[in-house]
Every structure is written in C-alpha cells, then in structure tokens.
Amino acid sequence: MTCRVVETPIGPLTAGVEQGAVALLSSHASLAESQSAPEDVALLDRLEQQLKEYFCGARQVFDLPVRLAGTPFQRQVWVQLRQIPYGETRTYGEIAAALGNPRASRAVGAACGRNNILLLIPCHRVVGKDGALTGFSAAGGVAAKEFLLRLERSREETP
Numbered sequence: 001m002t003c004r005v006v007e008t009p010i011g012p013l014t015a016g017v018e019q020g021a022v023a024l025l026s027s028h029a030s031l032a033e034s035q036s037a038p039e040d041v042a043l044l045d046r047l048e049q050q051l052k053e054y055f056c057g058a059r060q061v062f063d064l065p066v067r068l069a070g071t072p073f074q075r076q077v078w079v080q081l082r083q084i085p086y087g088e089t090r091t092y093g094e095i096a097a098a099l100g101n102p103r104a105s106r107a108v109g110a111a112c113g114r115n116n117i118l119l120l121i122p123c124h125r126v127v128g129k130d131g132a133l134t135g136f137s138a139a140g141g142v143a144a145k146e147f148l149l150r151l152e153r154s155r156e157e158t159p
Contacts, residue, residue: 001016001017001018001023001024002016002017002018002040002041002044003015003016003017003024004044004048006025006047006048006051008051008055009055009147010027010144010147010148011027011144012027013025013026013027013051013118014026014027015044015047015048017040017043017044017047018040018067019067020039020040020043020065021043021064021065021066021067022043022047022064022065022066022067022117022120023066023067023069023116023117024116024117025047025116025117025118025119025120026116026117026118027118043064043065046064047064050062050063050064051119054119055151057151057154057155060086060087060152060155061086062119062120064120066117066120066121068117068121069116070111070114073107073111074111074114074115076099077095077099077107077108077111077112078111078115078117078121080095080098080099081095081112081115081121081122081123081125081126082120082121082122084122084125084126086152086155087152087153087155088125089125089126089127089131089149090125090126090127091105091126091127091128091129091131092105092106092108092109092112092126092127092128092129093105093108093129095108095126096108105129108126109126109134109135112126112135113135119148123135124144124145124148124149125149125152133145133146133149
C-alpha cells in the first residue's frame with residue numbers, strides 16, 4: 001500500500017492507495033512501509049486534491065475508486081452510506097431498513113465503526129434515531145462529526 005499523511009481541518013489522516021483504489025483514509029492508521037507505484041502516487045495526489053476541495057466547499061462528491069475490505073454485511077452498509085447525499089443524514093435504523101433488516105441498526109453502527117475510508121464512505125452522515133451525533137471514533141469523535149455536518153450544511157445552503 002502506498003501511504004501518506006494528509007493534513008485536514010479534522011486532523012491528520014493517513015491515506016492509503018492499493019491496486020488503483022483508495023483503501024484507507026483514517027486518523028487511527030500509522031504509516032507502514034510502502035512501495036510507491038507511480039499510478040498509486042497519482043491517485044494519492046488526486047485524493048489529496050479532492051479532500052482540499054471538499055474542505056473548502058468546492059466538492060460535494062468524491063469520484064475516486066475505493067477498495068472495500070470487510071465482511072459482506074459491512075460492504076453492504078458502506079455502499080448504502082455512499083448513497084447518502086451531501087448535507088443530509090440518515091439514522092442507523094434507516095440504513096438497516098434500506099438493507100432489508102430494520103432490526104440491524106446496532107450492526108450498522110458496528111459497520112460504521114469499522115469504516116476505514118472516512119469521508120469517501122461518509123459514516124459521519126449517520127446519526128442516532130433521535131438525531132443525536134454518536135460514534136465517529138475513527139476521526140476525532142463527535143466533535144469532528146459535528147464539524148463535518150456543519151460544513152456540509154453550510155455549503156449546501158450557499159447559492
């Protein structure tokens with residue numbers, strides 16, 4: 001995996017690319033030995049540029065390939081998360097219902113907690129059934145989640 005640290009408003013994130021796809025974007029990962037294939041370096045450059053655009057409000061959708069490494073259920077959850085529009089939220093229960101199992105909200109929460117590609121798989125857009133902000137331990141906790149949702153909502157309201 002080719003990795004680098006990207007500085008963001010929510011803190012440094014370790015970005016990793018493997019086999020032509022983003023495989024990692026997390027604050028919990030540490031840089032490992034990496035072999036830098038030219039195409040992976042180029043993809044990391046694109047990721048870093050798109051993150052800058054996102055944080056300055058010029059980008060609402062990431063158009064980078066991602067590599068989903070998890071259980072079949074986790075991958076289903078992450079696919080659902082990628083469908084949540086910019087500036088909107090869904091509850092864990094709504095994601096579970098969309099997957100055909102409305103009683104699986106805790107399992108959805110666990111899958112969100114295992115997401116290691118932050119922002120591109122927007123687990124920050126998932127909230128508790130009462131709208132409470134929970135989780136997001138992978139990138140600064142609730143304060144970072146609140147920051148990201150506030151960022152998206154303020155940009156969405158700007159004409």
